[in-house]
Amino acid sequence: MSDMMQRSEDVYGAPIPVRTDRFFAAQGAWYFSTREGSSIGPFEDKNEAKRGLEDFIEFMTLAEPKTLDQLHNALAS
Known part of the structure; x- marks a missing residue:
């Protein structure tokens, strides 16, 4: 099997989680959902x-841990 083929397990043998579409339209605008379950938007188009x-x-990759904690708290409320 080629490395380019889609795998059903990662390199450690654990199943790869099913990905869902993070984008959705509501009331004429587009949004994306975060892993934390928050909706971010509105955006003009997809x-x-x-x-x-x-x-x-x-931003999530580069932010300091304190900033990420504050963001997670804000998204959870």
């Missing part, structure tokens, strides 16, 4: 929502 998700992921 492409804008995709760019918003990319920005969100970049």
Whole structure:
């Protein structure tokens, strides 16, 4: 099997979680959902929502732990 083929297990043998579409439209606007279960938006179209998700992921990757804790608390409320 080629490395380029989709695998049903990761390198440690654990099943890879099923991915769902993070993007949805509501009342004429587009949103994305976070792993924490929050909806982020509105965006003008799906492409804008995709760019918003990319920005969100970049922020989550680069943010200091204290900032991430504050964000998680805000999203949970």
